[in-house]
Amino acid sequence: MERRYIASRIAQTIITLYAVLTLMWVLFRLVPGDPTAMFLSGRLSPEDVEAIRKLWGLDQPLHVQYFKYMKNLSMGDLGISFSYREPVLKVMLPALFNTLILMIPSILMAIVVGTLMGTNLGWKRGSARERIGVVLSLFVRSFPVFLTGIIVLMIFVHLLGWFPLGGMRTIGAFGLSWWERFLDVSHHLALPFGVAFLYYVGDVVVISRTSMLEMIGEEFLQFAKARGLSDKKVKKIAMRNAIIPVITYSTILIGFAFGGQVLLEVVFAWPGVGRLMVNSVQIHDYPVAQAAFFLMATAVIIANLLVDFSYGYLDPRISIQKR
Amino acid sequence: MRKGTIFFGVALAWGFILAFVLGLVMPTAAQGKEPVVLKAWALTYPEPVEIWRVLSDDLRELGIQVKLRNGSIGEWVGDIIRKENPYHLVTMTWSGSPERIEPSWFLTEFFHSSRIERGRNYGNYVSKKFDALMKTQLREMDPEKRKQLLWKAQEIINRDNAFFPIYHHDMIQAYNCDRIEGVIPTMGSCIGWPYNPWTFFRARPKGKIREPRVVNRKDLMSTNPFAAQEAQTMGWMRLIYDTFAKRDKDSKLIPWAAESWNIVDDTTVDIVLRDGMRFHDGKLVTVEDAKFTFDYIMKWKFPMFSADWRNIEHVEIRDGRTLRFKLKSPYAPFVANILLNTFIIPKHIWKDIPSSVGVANPMDWPNPTPIGSGPYQLVEWKKKEYFHLKANKNHFIKPNFDGLYYLVVPTTEGMIAMLEKQQAEIYGFALDAVQANKLDALPYLKTVRVPNHSITEIRPNFKMRPTSDPSFRRAFQYAINRKGLLDIVYQGQGVVAHNTPIIPINKPWSNPNVPSIKFDLGKATQILKEAGYTWDSKGRLCYP
Numbered sequence: 042m043e044r045r046y047i048a049s050r051i052a053q054t055i056i057t058l059y060a061v062l063t064l065m066w067v068l069f070r071l072v073p074g075d076p077t078a079m080f081l082s083g084r085l086s087p088e089d090v091e092a093i094r095k096l097w098g099l100d101q102p103l104h105v106q107y108f109k110y111m112k113n114l115s116m117g118d119l120g121i122s123f124s125y126r127e128p129v130l131k132v133m134l135p136a137l138f139n140t141l142i143l144m145i146p147s148i149l150m151a152i153v154v155g156t157l158m159g160t161n162l163g164w165k166r167g168s169a170r171e172r173i174g175v176v177l178s179l180f181v182r183s184f185p186v187f188l189t190g191i192i193v194l195m196i197f198v199h200l201l202g203w204f205p206l207g208g209m210r211t212i213g214a215f216g217l218s219w220w221e222r223f224l225d226v227s228h229h230l231a232l233p234f235g236v237a238f239l240y241y242v243g244d245v246v247v248i249s250r251t252s253m254l255e256m257i258g259e260e261f262l263q264f265a266k267a268r269g270l271s272d273k274k275v276k277k278i279a280m281r282n283a284i285i286p287v288i289t290y291s292t293i294l295i296g297f298a299f300g301g302q303v304l305l306e307v308v309f310a311w312p313g314v315g316r317l318m319v320n321s322v323q324i325h326d327y328p329v330a331q332a333a334f335f336l337m338a339t340a341v342i343i344a345n346l347l348v349d350f351s352y353g354y355l356d357p358r359i360s361i362q363k364r
Numbered sequence: 365m366r367k368g369t370i371f372f373g374v375a376l377a378w379g380f381i382l383a384f385v386l387g388l389v390m391p392t393a394a395q396g397k398e399p400v401v402l403k404a405w406a407l408t409y410p411e412p413v414e415i416w417r418v419l420s421d422d423l424r425e426l427g428i429q430v431k432l433r434n435g436s437i438g439e440w441v442g443d444i445i446r447k448e449n450p451y452h453l454v455t456m457t458w459s460g461s462p463e464r465i466e467p468s469w470f471l472t473e474f475f476h477s478s479r480i481e482r483g484r485n486y487g488n489y490v491s492k493k494f495d496a497l498m499k500t501q502l503r504e505m506d507p508e509k510r511k512q513l514l515w516k517a518q519e520i521i522n523r524d525n526a527f528f529p530i531y532h533h534d535m536i537q538a539y540n541c542d543r544i545e546g547v548i549p550t551m552g553s554c555i556g557w558p559y560n561p562w563t564f565f566r567a568r569p570k571g572k573i574r575e576p577r578v579v580n581r582k583d584l585m586s587t588n589p590f591a592a593q594e595a596q597t598m599g600w601m602r603l604i605y606d607t608f609a610k611r612d613k614d615s616k617l618i619p620w621a622a623e624s625w626n627i628v629d630d631t632t633v634d635i636v637l638r639d640g641m642r643f644h645d646g647k648l649v650t651v652e653d654a655k656f657t658f659d660y661i662m663k664w665k666f667p668m669f670s671a672d673w674r675n676i677e678h679v680e681i682r683d684g685r686t687l688r689f690k691l692k693s694p695y696a697p698f699v700a701n702i703l704l705n706t707f708i709i710p711k712h713i714w715k716d717i718p719s720s721v722g723v724a725n726p727m728d729w730p731n732p733t734p735i736g737s738g739p740y741q742l743v744e745w746k747k748k749e750y751f752h753l754k755a756n757k758n759h760f761i762k763p764n765f766d767g768l769y770y771l772v773v774p775t776t777e778g779m780i781a782m783l784e785k786q787q788a789e790i791y792g793f794a795l796d797a798v799q800a801n802k803l804d805a806l807p808y809l810k811t812v813r814v815p816n817h818s819i820t821e822i823r824p825n826f827k828m829r830p831t832s833d834p835s836f837r838r839a840f841q842y843a844i845n846r847k848g849l850l851d852i853v854y855q856g857q858g859v860v861a862h863n864t865p866i867i868p869i870n871k872p873w874s875n876p877n878v879p880s881i882k883f884d885l886g887k888a889t890q891i892l893k894e895a896g897y898t899w900d901s902k903g904r905l906c907y908p
Contacts, residue, residue, distance in 0.1 A: 074438020075446060087482040089667040096667070096725070125747075126591040127730050135747060199781075206781055212577060212750050212769050307774045312748035316774060325438055 047350070054346050061338045062114070062331075066107060069327050076123050076325035097123060110331075120328035124321070129332045133314065137299070137336070139209060140306070140313035143230060144298035147237035152291045154238075155245025159287075160280045162246065163253025175250065182243025189236045190308035197232060204232050207310030233309040237302060241294060248290055252283040285352070292348045296341035300333070397898060397906035400830055401429045404822075405444065406455040408434040411820070414853050415455065415530070422843050425885055426892070427905035449486040452831045453528075453822050458865075460535070460552030460818035461595040462559040465615055466700040467514050467873030470819065470865035472498055475526055487823040489526045503694040505630055510696055511872050518875040522863040525837040528822040529861035531850045535816040536800045536857065538783060538791040542808040543573050546764075549814040551615050551869075556580070556792030558599030562613045563790075565739060568764040575752075575767035576789035579779040583748050583772045588731035589707060590666045598668070600770075603753070605707030605736030606649075608635060609699050615870075617699050621649070621708055621737070623685075630694040631677075635703070637685045642758055643710045644741045654687055655679050656711040664726055672701040710735055739763050748772055783809060797855030813857060817867045830907065835895035841881045842888035 076099065077090045085093075094100050098109065113120060119129035155178075162174045181189075197204050205211065210225050217225065256262060256279040265275045301315025314333060321329035402423070406412035413434065420430045433451070435443070444454055463469055472479065477495050479485035494517055501513035521527070537554040539547055547555045548562035555563040556578050569576065586592050589601040608622040619625070622635040641649035658679040661669045675698075677690040691698070713735055718726045734742050739761050740753040750771045755763040771788060773779045780799060782788040784806060795803070800811045824831035824840070831837060846860040859868065863881060866874040896908030 072438070073442055074436055075442040076438075078436075078438045078441040085667060086671045087479070089670050090482070092665070092670070093667045096727075121728060124585055124593065126586050126588065126727055131730075132747065194781075198785075206785060206787055207773065207778055208771070209749060212752075212771055308778075310773045310775075310778055312746070312772070316748060323436070323438070 050346060050349060054342055057342055058339060061342070062111075062335060063107075065331055065334050065338075066110060069322075069325075069330060070103065072322070072325070074325055076327060078325065119332045122321075122329045123326045124324055124329070125326075129328045132329055133317065133332055133336070136301075136312060136314040136317045139311065140301040140315065141298065142226075143233055143305075143311060143313065144237065144302065145295070147234045148241055148291070148294050148298055151238050151241035151245055152287065152294075155242040156249045156284055156287050158242075159246040159249030160253045160276075160283055163250040163257070163283070164276050164279070166254060166257065171250075174246070178243040178246040180243075181239045182247070184240075185304065186236055186240050186302060187304040187308050189239060190233070190305060193232055193236055194308070205229055207308075209312060233305055233311055236309075237305055240302075244290065245287060249283060249287045252286045253279060256283050288351065289348050292344040293341060296344035297337065299340035300337035397900055399429065399900060399904040399906050400427075400897075401431060402452045402831075403450065404430050404432045404453040404455065405440070405451040406432060406434055407440070407457075408436065411457065411853055412455045415820070415849055418849055418852060419844065422845060422883075422885065426839075426843060426888055427899050427903050428843075429904065444486050445484065446482055449488070449825055449827075452825050452828050454486060454825075455820075455822050457820040458818055459595070460816040462552065462599070462611070463701065463705070465552065465611070465817055465870065466697050467866055467870065468498065468501060468697065471514070471517055471521070474823070474865060475521060486825075487527060488826040489524070490826070491520055491524065491526075494520045502696055503630075504696055505627060505694055514873055515875040515877075518864040518866065518878050521865075522875075522878045525824075525834065525841055525863070527865070528824065528837075528841060528844055529863060529865060530820045530822065530844060530846050531854070531858050531860050532816060532819055532867045533850070533854045533858035534813045535818075536795040536797070536811055536813050537793075538795060538800065538803045538809050538811045540576075540783065540786060540789040540808055541570075541810040543569065543571050543786075543789050544576055545570050547812060548613050549812045550611070550613050551814060552816050552818070553599075554814050554816075555812050556790045558596065558603050560611050560613075560615070561599070561603060564603065564765065564768065565761045565763055569766075573789065574765060575769055576765060577769040577771055577782075577787070578790040578792040579771045579773050579782050579788040580792040581772070581774060581776070581779065584745060584751055584770070586730070587734045587742060587745060588727065588729055589709070589734070589736075590661075590664070590668070591727040591731075593668065600751075601734070602705075602707055602738070603740045604734050604738045604742055605709065606641065606738045607704055607707045608654075609703035611704070617704065621654075622703060625699060625703065627698075628688075631691040633689045633691070633698055634682065635687050635689070637687065638760065639685065641737050641760070643737045644735045644756060645710070647710060647712060649708055649710075649737050651681050651683075651685055651687055653708050653711045655681055656715070657706060657709050658687075658689075660709065660714060660726075661706070666727060669705075672697070672705070676702070708737060710737075740768065743767070797857050815859065815867065815869055817870055819861060819865050819867070821861070821865070833895065835891055836897075839888040839891040839895075842884045842891070844881070845883040846880065848883065 076097070077093055091100070098106060110120070121127065122129050122132050125132050158174065162171045165171050194206070198206055205228065209229050210222070262275055262279055265278050299314070300318065301313040303315035303319050305311065306313040306315045318330060318333040321333065404416065406416055416430070416432050420432065423430055440456070444451065458464065458470070473484040475485060475489045475491070475494060476498055477485070477490045480488055480490070497513050497517040497520070501510050501517070504510040504513060535552070535554040537556045539555060545568050547567045549555050550560040550562050553560040558564070582596055584600060585594060585597040589605055592598045592601045606621040608620060609617050610620040612618045621638055621641065623638045625633060625635045627633055637649070637651050637654055643649060658676065661673055662676060675692050675695045677692050680688050680690070682688050714726070718724060718729055721729050723729050737759070739756050739759040740763065741756050743752045743754050745751040750769055752767065752769055754767040755765055770792070771782070773782060776793070776799070779791060779793055780803065783791050783803060786808065795811065803809045804811050824837055826832050841863070850856055850858050850860055860880050862868055862874070862878045864875055864878045868874050868876070892905065898906050898908070900906050
């Protein structure tokens, strides 16, 4: 039974991915505009533009383009970027790496800190601390990242001068050891990391608090109390049960991390995948745009799949056998 | 309570239906004269939006309604160029890239009938006489006679009011004057763009920083000079690879990798290669490399190189330093279009490309370490982050900088802050007047303003009423407050356009007898009246 469930979930996932791919392929071609725009605003004559369309296979009927794309993709070939004239993976991987070293630490930190804060707030229901905590987390959450980013830049860069303006490293620094390079990147990373953390932590706090509140009335907690367990131990039991919605939420967050945070990347000049994605949509670089969205979709869908599988392990009450 | 809501909803729905029906019926009910409504298109940028805000106010005075649609460059190409242009008026700013200094570029691209189908003549302008003149001037190797032909062509455009030029705005950039001295601004490139980069050739570092940092919003797109697709990347490639000719700081054509050129007859040109040039890997640049480059371009027909190069019949080596070009037909912009844009590639590297690197077309080879003979050499490129050029001290121009860093900063605010915080030395993007004044206030920053042969223009559609009517177009010219628009959009930094796409300072090509039309709504009204246009009771302009 268990195995059949897993197999069917995987099959569903594959179908979903295929649907996403097709939908994206269609959507990008529905966007008004033309990938040869950058040439026509330049020096090329109409005949030359036609030659480029032919080189890129855009002169073929749409269904032929579609099947070709699917065929190449199934062999792991994402195509060649229209604008960079390089394989898509070569363009995308460095950007993805940059995005992940920013997003993964800040999301993980937000999850750990947010869960601890949220469950504590929930446990201390009705106290002044709880009220302040909730208001504060909603406050940071409701600020858009670019605004927080600009405020942080104003304070820590323009006023105090503690951090660099943006980018990933000090340009022009040579002969650094790996340790110095690590410190340099960390120095550049600090501000965007902080802003991303603030942005994500609010949701986690609110979700874990709510889920903790739901636990409070549960019978198994009363039973634990009745057994004479200390308040600390009872809280621990409640927390273990309360983190399930947080886990659902955070796996999806990590999935979305693969798409980067465009606004954050723009404000801090971070060379990540979000900027690449927006830019390639703007200039109709279909291969790169499709690959970037595909990657993000895959990450989210797989994250969902993992969440489903992990439920059974985390909470034995959730079972799939009696369906 | 619930009943009230339902009633309100129903009433609202009926209201919408009624308004819709009325909207359909009303215009036809007012039969007889049809009011003029213009469909206009402009980019979603602040500049064209501002232009239309002012212009539509002035047009309202004339009783003309405007329906403006804003879109992207992609939409401009997809809907206006590649399909039948559905708008009466299309607004565009054409940047001052280097090939556009050549006087026939704008004229041909805007108005030649061959550019209607999928080209930039989306105003559908046709004039047999104009076409003939453009054909003759292209074959006229005598500059004086060619000038006369181009002047005549501009008179036709002026007479027909084939377009509505607005202004040529200045280009403003800034640099750190504590750290750099002797910058050389050039038309269309200012100090930070690579099209005509005399600053990178001649400016000197003043302090510790020997490799100044240029900030820009756009990243390099490729390091393969044949795949370079947009003007900036091409510009940087031409800093790494030497071209045969260059423009000097006054935009005049001067010898570069070619020591001289000689027009033997109408279809034969000889060039002599400069002696002693070396590629970045130390090998000598020979006439073999030069010939190989032309053969390579003609063999592979790279899209970025085909239009002008198609005119070359063949290239032969005359002696150790001389190359002879045989042209299919006389071609006046040979130096300006071909020698200026062709760079020399090393034969020892490119002769086996693409077969040795496993791609079908040389354009698909990334060319990760470009080896040219130019004044700068590429050392490192991190996409969307920066690239680093080292000066080639063996080059005959002997750059004073030790190198250049080019930083990609995605926002204008970020770029400006980099200069303010002295984390960059040259502002390589375009500043507006307000930003420039702000930077000028800092003691260590200086701004530079140069005229730019770019042009902002509105193109009327000759296939649609009323822009097909010569009187309407003439009246429209008077409704454009060119000086006012330049003042509002660029704080007066620039020159108002004369009725030609060629900026007046592009001498001798710009026709000095073509006037700039002054803003005069009274005159516009009078022309419309004389042409039989009337105004209805609501003050709307109606067709005759």
